[in-house]
Amino acid sequence: MLNHQFRLTSRPAGAVKRSDFAYAGEEVRALADGEVLIQIQYISLDPAMRGWMNASENSYMPPVAIGDVMRAIAAGKVIDTRNAGFAVGDHVTGLLGVQEYAISSGQGLFKVDPALAPLPLFLGTLGMTGMTAYFGLLDVGQPKQGDTVVVSGAAGAVGSTVGQIARIKGARVVGIAGGADKCRYLVEELGFDAAIDYKTENVAAALKQHCPQGVDVFFDNVGGEILDTVLTQLAMQARVVVCGAISQYNSLEAIKGPSNYLQIMVKRATLRGVMVADYYPRAKEAITDMAGWIRAGQLKTREDVVPGLETFPETFQKLFDGSNNGKLVLRVG
Amino acid sequence: MLNHQFRLTSRPAGAVKRSDFAYAGEEVRALADGEVLIQIQYISLDPAMRGWMNASENSYMPPVAIGDVMRAIAAGKVIDTRNAGFAVGDHVTGLLGVQEYAISSGQGLFKVDPALAPLPLFLGTLGMTGMTAYFGLLDVGQPKQGDTVVVSGAAGAVGSTVGQIARIKGARVVGIAGGADKCRYLVEELGFDAAIDYKTENVAAALKQHCPQGVDVFFDNVGGEILDTVLTQLAMQARVVVCGAISQYNSLEAIKGPSNYLQIMVKRATLRGVMVADYYPRAKEAITDMAGWIRAGQLKTREDVVPGLETFPETFQKLFDGSNNGKLVLRVG
Structure with a gap:
């Protein structure tokens, strides 16, 4: 099974360019014990990702290493599992990267319920x-x-x-x-x-x-x-x-x-x-309030869902030229 | 009685120059009811004064107006009074200006006891x-x-x-x-x-x-x-x-x-x-602690007392070239 991915190949100078990445397919390897295979459906595009591309020694996260899959929060579906905490069919979010499939140890993986809200909302207002x-x-x-x-x-x-x-x-x-x-x-x-x-x-x-x-x-x-x-x-x-x-x-x-x-x-x-x-331990408080406000019509959300993993470098740039309308999300597949 | 003063005549561009001020003597007027006449003995030179010389609309105090006596905190002795709160011989500190004599309504005037500490200390560590x-x-x-x-x-x-x-x-x-x-x-x-x-x-x-x-x-x-x-x-x-x-x-x-x-x-x-x-209401707390630490030898103070009101522009500049040693104070008279 081929996994198309964007790997960072150079640190962008100024605006991100397609040539800062390698886009290619790579075979998905077999799961080790404890691992989960996720088919990514939506990728969150966030301004913070621009910082992760820089070689900064003073950031809250290490930079994405040259050659690594570009880091991103994404949402998808578990399609194979060797981890008792996750079943096939579960929907999850986490730092899954700019790619079609991700293998996770389960750490930092959050289950979400797509019956409660559309999946992109878990990358936006409920994420x-x-x-x-x-x-x-x-x-x-x-x-x-x-x-x-x-x-x-x-x-x-x-x-x-x-x-x-x-x-x-x-x-x-x-x-x-x-x-x-x-x-x-x-x-x-x-x-x-x-x-x-x-x-x-x-x-x-x-x-x-x-x-x-x-x-x-x-x-x-x-x-x-x-x-x-x-x-x-x-x-x-x-x-x-x-x-x-x-x-x-x-x-x-x-x-x-x-x-x-x-x-x-x-x-x-x-x-x-x-x-x-810092607020992950209090996530439920926020999600409960905001889901309630959304239901009550007090909190409106808008997602700008752009289809096509392969458009990543250009779509990401919308955050910086202000052309996105609402939460920018890439739809995969 | 002639009162020598520095009046601000232009807003300094960069470092303060003597030509930004007019230095002249002016007769001390008679006191109105409620007023106090102070003979200034020491003038505190503080970096903040440089900001007061600028025409800023967003500062915590209005700028010194062109033509006004330069604002400064000073310490001196009451030599005439029509205010029941202050007696001749009282020592005081307040925003008295870069001059030899100041007339005050008593507002913002603090009595200090020169038997407890040398007067310049009330402009420094105890001020x-x-x-x-x-x-x-x-x-x-x-x-x-x-x-x-x-x-x-x-x-x-x-x-x-x-x-x-x-x-x-x-x-x-x-x-x-x-x-x-x-x-x-x-x-x-x-x-x-x-x-x-x-x-x-x-x-x-x-x-x-x-x-x-x-x-x-x-x-x-x-x-x-x-x-x-x-x-x-x-x-x-x-x-x-x-x-x-x-x-x-x-x-x-x-x-x-x-x-x-x-x-x-x-x-x-x-x-x-x-x-x-903001801390004036809690002044006593600070003064008590610090006077105690000074007595106990835990807190050392150093005053750089420069004689001569007339040296004000050049002496003030010591704050910016780093040539002062400790709290910079001008001695008057």
Whole structure:
């Protein structure tokens, strides 16, 4: 049985190119005792993957080694098993890679029930993406009723979830996104109080208008200029949640640090990060809340499912040019 | 009675120049009801003053207006009073300005007892400087017994106090300072566990050597490259205390933000500022502790007292070229 895979062959300079990978088929080997064979159906495409391609010594995970299958979270079905914990037909998610089949020891493999929700949702709102939004906002950002919450990358998978959870918790929510369509979607479909189009608006002026009392919680997915601008508009005791810096991941130069970071001091604010892995023990709490909100129509999800494993390098790039609509997922087979 | 004063006449570009000020004498006016006349004896020279000279709209205090007496904390003696709260002969500290005499409403004026300690000490370790170190380290940094604390600007007034308090609280302390003399002083006289000379050493390599378990608390006075380097060496759950960024205050370009700020996320760290004004209600707690430690010989202080109000612009510059030794104070008269 042939397993088509994307292996990393060089560390991308700037945007990912097809030539940074080798795409080929390889025979699936026999299972050893304790192992599980998974047929991958959906692959989650996440900004963090860009970081995993770099040779960084200071990241939260080792880089993907040159020659290795590209790391990715994926969902699929168990088709063979020598592990008593998993039966043929089980659906699972885990770090299964950009490929058609994965062999797993069972460690880090989570069973999911496709009768409860479509499989891609377990890669999005009911998966890492949703948990990042949920714990990043509620545990790190700690919005109070009536607070003003600003989220960047607001139309993205994490950002759109953050904004809706903040609304559910009684905060005013302002999203920053690129393009009129995305901004309309945030306000008209997701119920954001306001949206700022960073491509056409003066973000500082728009923040002053929409956040006259300042920004109590800033959930940042993009970094760069937008982070710097929001730092000038913080309310006293603000919380800045650092989730990512997608504007910087393809930069050929050093990441642009926030010039206005002294505002953290001026405003008695706190800057902290969110690492979703820290919250795995509390996953059920998030999933239960979010599944309930989805059922109640309070939390809307949108998946951008692109067919074709072989499109991986180009499809991945949609995260960076902002052309994806919702949680970006690759459908395999 | 003639009152010599430094008035700000232009906003400095880069380092402060004498031509940014007008130095002249002006008659002291008669007191109104409720006012106090103070003869200034010592003026505290602090890095923060450089920020007060800029036309920033986002600072914790309004800028000094063009034409106004330069703002500074000072200590002196009441020589006339129409305020029942203050008697002639009382010694006081407050925001009295770079001048020989100040008239105060009594608000923000603190009585100090020169029998307990020399007056300059109330501008240093027993004043704002000491409180900044005390609360910034203990309240924001929260070092635990056995933690590794790193402080930049370690031979400065705040930094040297931070390091010694951290030692008293049972932490390992590594100071970063410029020059062999300062580093020797930190280790041999103040009992730091190690000191790194950023002018001659590779700071990242030295941090790896002296902080093999990573940096639990980083108290930053300097910003710029040193902040960026320490961010790569944080321990998990580290606390970064932002107290200042003296390396950046004279910059003609935008402040250099920390490129490595995503390490806050990777290391589940927290970045917070310290604003001493927030701790005024708890001043007694700090003063009592520190006066006790000074008496017990556990906390050493060093004041660099420079005579001559008229030397203000050049003396102030010592803070930025690192040529001051300890808390920099101008003696008036």
